[in-house]
Amino acid sequence: MPDSRRSERAAALRAVAPVLLAIMPFGIVYGAIAVGSGLTILQAMGFSVSVFAGASQLAAIQILGAGGPVWSALLTIVALNFRHVLYSASMGRHLGRFSAVEKAAAFYVLVDPVFGAAEVRASERPLTKSFYFTYGAIIYTGWQIASLIGAVFGSLIEDPKAFGLDFVLPVYFLALVMTFRKRGQFYPVALTSLLVSMLVYLTLGPPWHVSIGGLAGIAVGAMVGGSGEAAEETTGHA
């Protein structure tokens, strides 16, 4: 059915356009900081190709730049990316139309915006390969291009904060999370995550606020929604 494939691809393009706007500046900033910390352009790109997770790439470079050992850089990468375990557990339920190899590829590009967009899509209709891989390939390619631009021309951006670029991702995630507000347990879950993440941020500090705040909200979701009608609804598309 080439028609439906084309419309799935078009839907993915519409959904990914604003997100590209959000991640490209972040990728450019990453590339600029990486090269500024002493990485070669090839090394800066190697990180983006293999890890493909901006915050953890930046954190690892900062640790190595400060003379930290390899294991502490790796531990930080795992801590910052641990949320992907939760994404992956949830996303696996929507990949029924994917072969084993396609699943393996799908998980390789499972970053925050891909997860958000695919979850929104799956809540409306079955998730297709056309939609997922169009969206994922564009995000992945965009991240590589942005990293390269940043690594090559990064020194030209003297102060990314002046343009509010550090604020793009928080606003983007906020707007994304609000698209889930029709889900059954949204408000108790989101409020719990909000309070716990702020508390952890102020006490333990980053990056733990993401994992612990997230787990607190999930626990509330399990307690409030684990029985009756809500549970039937949630397992319906498993």
Add this chain to the structure above:
Amino acid sequence: MHDIWLVIALGGVLTYLTRVGGHLIVARIGQIPPRAAAALDAVPAAVLTAIVGPVLVSGDWPERIAILACLFLSLRLPLIVTVVIGTAGVAFARAAGF
């Protein structure tokens, strides 16, 4: 920075494990119990909120006000419009010296 390629390679492997791990665990357990399904349904709202939340305590006043304003804007406006308005607002507030 001599170990950088080692960190690039192992960091990539470890990150991929986090991206595939949750699915492998669920696939091994098999049937998802209702309570676990409710927990999984809560994942996006919980994790994305936890990423954004600290802006309220870490940022300065322009960021705090902008994030609250964007919360209300996101109820009415498309995602892209909210992002552009929020980012521009913070950039202007900083340019004005707040």
